[in-house]
Amino acid sequence: xxxxxxxxxxxxxxxxxxxxxxxxxxxxxxxxxxxxxxxxxxxxxxxxxxxxxxxxxxxxxxxxxxxxxxxxxxxxxxxxxxxxxxxxxxxxxxxxxxxxxxxxxxxxxxxxxxxxxxxxxxxxxxxxxxxxxxxxxxxxxxxxxxxxxxxxxxxxxxxxxxxxxxxxxxxxxxxxxxxxxxxxxxxxxxxxxxxxxxx
Amino acid sequence: xxxxxxxxxxxxxxxxxxxxxxxxxxxxxxxxxxxxxxxxxxxxxxxxxxxxxxxxxxxxxxxxxxxxxxxxxxxxxxxxxxxxxxxxxxxxxxxxxxxxxxxxxxxxxxxxxxxxxxxxxxxxxxxxxxxxxxxxxxxxxxxxxxxxxxxxxxxxxxxxxxxxxxxxxxxxxxxxxxxxxxxxxxxxxxxxxxxxxxxxxxxxxxxxxxxxxxxxxxxxxxxxxxxxxxxxxxxxxxxxxxxxxxxxxxxxxxxxxxxxxxxxxxxxxxxxxxxxxxxxxxxxxxxxxxxxxxxxxxxxxxxxxxxxxxxxxxxxxxxxxxxxxxxxxxxxxxxxxxxxxxxxxxxxxxxxxxxxxxxxxxxxxxxxxxxxxxxxxxxxxxxxxxxxxxxxxxxxxxxxxxxxxxxxxxxxxxxxxxxxxxxxxxxxxxxxxxxxxxxxxxxxxxxxxxxxxxxxxxxxxxxxxxxxxxxxxxxxxxxxxxxxxxxxxxxxxxxxxxxxxxxxxxxxxxxxxxxxxx
Numbered sequence: 001x002x003x004x005x006x007x008x009x010x011x012x013x014x015x016x017x018x019x020x021x022x023x024x025x026x027x028x029x030x031x032x033x034x035x036x037x038x039x040x041x042x043x044x045x046x047x048x049x050x051x052x053x054x055x056x057x058x059x060x061x062x063x064x065x066x067x068x069x070x071x072x073x074x075x076x077x078x079x080x081x082x083x084x085x086x087x088x089x090x091x092x093x094x095x096x097x098x099x100x101x102x103x104x105x106x107x108x109x110x111x112x113x114x115x116x117x118x119x120x121x122x123x124x125x126x127x128x129x130x131x132x133x134x135x136x137x138x139x140x141x142x143x144x145x146x147x148x149x150x151x152x153x154x155x156x157x158x159x160x161x162x163x164x165x166x167x168x169x170x171x172x173x174x175x176x177x178x179x180x181x182x183x184x185x186x187x188x189x190x191x192x193x194x195x196x197x198x199x
Numbered sequence: 200x201x202x203x204x205x206x207x208x209x210x211x212x213x214x215x216x217x218x219x220x221x222x223x224x225x226x227x228x229x230x231x232x233x234x235x236x237x238x239x240x241x242x243x244x245x246x247x248x249x250x251x252x253x254x255x256x257x258x259x260x261x262x263x264x265x266x267x268x269x270x271x272x273x274x275x276x277x278x279x280x281x282x283x284x285x286x287x288x289x290x291x292x293x294x295x296x297x298x299x300x301x302x303x304x305x306x307x308x309x310x311x312x313x314x315x316x317x318x319x320x321x322x323x324x325x326x327x328x329x330x331x332x333x334x335x336x337x338x339x340x341x342x343x344x345x346x347x348x349x350x351x352x353x354x355x356x357x358x359x360x361x362x363x364x365x366x367x368x369x370x371x372x373x374x375x376x377x378x379x380x381x382x383x384x385x386x387x388x389x390x391x392x393x394x395x396x397x398x399x400x401x402x403x404x405x406x407x408x409x410x411x412x413x414x415x416x417x418x419x420x421x422x423x424x425x426x427x428x429x430x431x432x433x434x435x436x437x438x439x440x441x442x443x444x445x446x447x448x449x450x451x452x453x454x455x456x457x458x459x460x461x462x463x464x465x466x467x468x469x470x471x472x473x474x475x476x477x478x479x480x481x482x483x484x485x486x487x488x489x490x491x492x493x494x495x496x497x498x499x500x501x502x503x504x505x506x507x508x509x510x511x512x513x514x515x516x517x518x519x520x521x522x523x524x525x526x527x528x529x530x531x532x533x534x535x536x537x538x539x540x541x542x543x544x545x546x547x548x549x550x551x552x553x554x555x556x557x558x559x560x561x562x563x564x565x566x567x568x569x570x571x572x573x574x575x576x577x578x579x580x581x582x583x584x585x586x587x588x589x590x591x592x593x594x595x596x597x598x599x600x601x602x603x604x605x606x607x608x609x610x611x612x613x614x615x616x617x618x619x620x621x622x623x624x625x626x627x628x629x630x631x632x633x634x635x636x637x638x639x640x641x642x643x644x645x646x647x648x649x650x651x652x653x654x655x656x657x658x659x660x661x662x663x664x665x666x667x668x669x670x671x672x673x674x675x676x677x678x679x680x681x682x683x684x685x686x687x688x689x690x691x692x693x694x695x696x697x698x699x700x701x702x703x704x705x706x707x708x709x710x711x712x713x714x715x716x717x
Contacts, residue, residue, distance in 0.1 A: 032276045102269070104290035109273065116282040134285050134313055 021121035069135035077179035225330030286314035288333035311337035369465035618650030690715035
């Protein structure tokens with residue numbers, strides 16, 4: 001199989017685009033939750049699925065909520081959002097939620113907002129459109145993620161991961177934007193055309 | 200032309216409106232204050248509420264269950280990010296309560312809904328809520344979850360069982376090519392092997408040095424015929440210890456019934472083998488002890504005839520010295536000596552005969568058997584003034600091992616005699632009596648002595664090996680041997696009881712050894 005990797009230039013452009021998207025996402029999340037939020041500088045890399053699963057399993061220190069949301073269009077893929085129990089509890093407290101179902105809903109909402117804002121902004125920059133599937137909260141125990149068929153469809157993925165922090169509320173989450181092979185190819189083409197415009 | 204016509208026709212239709220009106224989804228248009236702008240036909244039909252009655256009203260006033268805070272937040276977010284926000288059936292169940300009328304949807308009372316909140320009119324702050332019925336999916340999920348729960352429970356149970364089997368049961372598995380594919384932890388521990396040392400090895404090759412040719416052949420034959428085989432095998436542990444197994448070979452089949460290999464269940468019988476061996480040893484030493492006793496009995500038997508010969512010889516010598524020895528005297532003396540020596544010879548023969556264990560059972564007349572026993576003992580009984588009585592109502596014969604039974608009888612009577620000899624008190628009317636009876640399924644032999652009885656704690660232990668009350672004089676094997684012979688070889692029972700000064704030994708024997716006592 002052809003190995004698709006991003007050149008330094010491509011990475012730079014993507015990083016710039018992501019920074020814009022993240023700025024936007026941060027503002028929306030902060031507005032939605034009525035709290036001061038910050039997102040760390042996105043970390044972008046192309047990795048093999050095995051590595052991704054290893055990264056996921058590193059997160060399983062304590063019980064985690066794990067949600068995913070697919071997005072479709074020329075730029076398509078899936079987002080995976082991780083938030084641990086403590087952070088989830090803090091989120092529930094902040095939103096004054098009554099039940100665990102409300103908490104699940106709030107986590108899905110957070111996933112949706114992050115996925116939507118990040119990918120919409122990114123797509124706009126790249127002159128394309130995306131649509132979103134409903135997010136879903138995974139009941140699969142983290143140690144079994146590797147066995148989840150969905151992840152077998154990826155051979156390599158672009159991982160854009162960032163930490164979401166609400167300092168005052170002690171809420172930390174980690175979101176991965178994952179794209180498959182064909183999207184990586186599309187992305188490379190798109191990034192190069194943007195590069196040409198810049199030069 | 201055709202294309203233009205189609206386009207013209209399409210324009211005359213209000214496609215969006217018609218389709219939206221008939222779409223299988225609920226559609227509500229709301230503003231940020233949750234005021235209703237549109238409530239489609241689907242919702243009218245499902246809720247029984249007419250759009251005209253609720254326009255301009257707040258949706259949370261119509262449906263009390265709605266959490267207005269959450270809904271407002273979602274609407275605000277959708278308008279802000281200009282992409283949809285959602286409620287999902289899996290977490291939020293439903294937004295608009297719609298009772299389910301289908302019987303097979305038994306898990307839920309209300310329709311389970313996915314709701315997409317789509318930004319509709321940014322200026323006016325309107326959103327469209329699109330409701331999708333997800334009840335069937337939710338139902339399937341609930342069912343699946345319940346089944347997963349059951350499966351997990353069963354799986355946990357199975358794993359526990361497997362763990363127990365692994366730890367407790369001696370099992371080895373190999374495939375059709377005899378490649379070892381699994382060995383239980385219990386067997387590995389017993390054989391002192393690591394699993395890796397045995398896995399992938401050829402079972403037959405690994406075992407062949409320890410197995411007899413005959414056993415190997417039977418094993419291979421059963422494997423070929425896919426038959427169950429029970430066999431005994433001896434193998435060596437990694438540390439060189441001999442381990443005896445009683446094993447069962449079972450062909451293994453896949454869930455589709457295809458033969459995939461074999462399982463051997465093993466039972467460690469090393470200890471019982473060892474016990475049997477020591478039992479044999481005890482029996483052997485009890486035989487030699489009995490022989491020793493018998494030699495002393497023979498000595499008793501011989502004393503009198505030997506002194507007879509001595510007397511005859513002395514008489515001959517005196518007569519010769521007095522020159523009164525006639526031809527007739529010599530002939531008479533020789534004849535007497537001959538009779539006596541042949542008697543001595545017979546005694547030896549009998550002795551030798553009786554102490555050879557029988558290989559085959561034979562018809563044994565019980566009365567003559569007792570006569571034979573008493574022959575060896577009558578001298579010592581006579582010396583100790585012990586009266587011997589036997590009471591047999593009928594002529595009784597059974598099929599048994601003669602010499603084994605004879606030895607046992609002698610032992611028991613000898614024990615009674617010893618009880619008299621070693622008694623601390625003077626016993627009047629010393630008596631050993633035997634009563635033999637023919638019963639329906641077996642014969643009973645009751646031997647009673649009045650030598651003072653046996654204490655209860657002693658009585659409980661009389662059949663144990665090396666148990667003796669006679670200190671230096673006993674080997675402690677006599678009665679143990681009797682017990683082993685009668686219950687083991689002769690398929691009978693032996694019970695000893697004591698009452699006041701009487702000791703009674705009850706022996707029950709089957710009519711034929713093959714059938715045993717029913």
